[in-house]
Amino acid sequence: MSKSLIVFFFFGCVSIGFSQSNPFLFASKQARENLLIKLNDSIINPSAKDFLANRTMNWESYAWATSYIIDDSKQNFSVLEKALKRYNQLSKSDLQKVFESVFACFPNQFVSEMQLIAEDESENHKIFATAINYLAQNKVEVKDLLESKFKNSNHPIIQALRNQFQPDYYPISIADLESILRFNKDKKTKFLYSVQHQDRNKVGKVFIQSESGLLAKENGKAVLIDQLARSATNLPMYITNGNTPVGLFKIDSLHKSENLFIGPTLSFVTFMPFECEASVFYNSPTIDFTLENYLSFFPKELRNNTLLQQTYWAGKAGRSEIHFHGTTIDQSLYIGKEFYPQTPSMGCLCSNEAWDNEGNLMKSDQQKLVDTWMKTPGESGFAYVLELQESDWNELENNLNKY
Structure with a gap:
């Protein structure tokens, strides 16, 4: 071909012209x-x-x-x-x-x-x-x-390669995650948190902190949505088409993609450092892209953790267009894989969607994520992709419900 x-086929360079109300x-x-x-x-x-x-x-x-x-x-x-x-x-x-x-x-x-x-x-x-x-x-x-x-x-x-072999390159703990939530509580900005496993074959969770500082909840429980941060290649995060990097993203807007593999559900259009102007990323005309400015989005006690720098170095290396989106990819291709029924992409964060034989959308985790984000006004904000140490995964949901 x-x-x-x-x-x-892959990038969907033609307009699809469909909506979720139609097949x-x-x-x-x-x-x-x-x-x-x-x-x-x-x-x-x-x-x-x-x-x-x-x-x-x-x-x-x-x-x-x-x-x-x-x-x-x-x-x-x-x-x-x-x-x-x-x-x-x-x-x-x-x-x-x-x-x-x-x-x-x-x-x-x-x-x-x-x-x-x-x-x-x-x-x-x-x-x-x-x-x-x-x-x-x-x-x-x-x-x-x-x-x-x-x-x-x-x-x-x-630089990114060296970082991953340093002793201060490690997944965060539940306590570290809570410190980030407290750090952002009074920022009057919306934040999306995608918490992932080190093994990207395992499915992660995504949740939202509104500009009020509170977590989005339903019936008293934090809204936690499954999300996969594994690339089809499973390459390192700072390599083109590799897994989603850990660190900070700017959420610019919501957008209906023309990529056929993503489908018609709105996606979160995000930027890494160096992918857009620093003034756009930081919402400030006077801040440049420096590692110090990037790390200012993390509590002081986490700024030496080199794992959290991945988006900074990946963006500087030229990675781009890592969005948070849905999927039309055939789940049956991955039966037997640990991440099934999730579907990998080429480096984005993917929330599951189920389609019937005619192409009608039956269930959409991505739509639930979009709806939760838009419960308060405004499309922009920030996103953190984080890796949680494996021993703390059993505590994640209960701890967030208490927050």
Whole structure:
């Protein structure tokens, strides 16, 4: 399939012209079946056949398609094995696309290949950081490589990479979360909190603090909505198409996306630092993007936690368009995955939506999130994406209900 068709399918460059009161045909059973056929017959299978026969490959479309369905087939394994063994014959951009499929589909099977690439790479920050992360997630010691490569670099990807191996890089506690809520209580601004697991295969929770400082509640209980912050690739947060970064986002507005995979339910349009003007991000004409100004949005006792800096470095590295949205993606693709029936995206935060065979919306967690946000006037505010230490998850709901 041509790149233009991939853009059409994934980024939705044409206006969809539907509303939730009418069937959204892209979410219908027939459209989903047709898409899967096209992915396999027009992209995955012919591309694999060409590459294995030493012909050219469009790695952008192949990586997207195999990541989208998390293709762990023998065929895809053979393609990626060959690509990694011949990585020196690929451009850096193509190799990064290979990494997307590797992380998505074979997170543990290519350790020796990634070791060689990490040891060999001395120029490309993204390639090196991605390879190091693959090794680290497979419990390979990377300290010597980190100390020997890019040691004088101040590139934001290398800064973010270094941060994650520091002792002060850790998920927050319930007490830390409550300190952030107290810190923002009198700001007279709306805040959205997406609390996630370190393991992004696990589904997180999102809740809202209104400009009054109180949590949004129903029947005396905090409104907690499921939300997935896992990318289809499961790449690191500061890499393009990776998982949602931890840290601060500016919520600019609510918007109906033209992306067919997001669908017609309103999305939260958000900015990371450096993605918009500092005056827009901070609501102030005199504040610049500095790490100190960014950290001023956190209580003093948390400002040394380098995990909370991810959006700062990801934004500086060029990540963009990480929105909070719904989904028309076929849930059945992910049966057996820990996050099912949630659906991953390409780095955004995704709230589940269920569609019937004709494309009618039956249930929408995203709509509930939008409705809860709009119980008070105004679309703008701030969002925090946070990772909560695993031992505190059982306490989350009860603690928020008391707040």
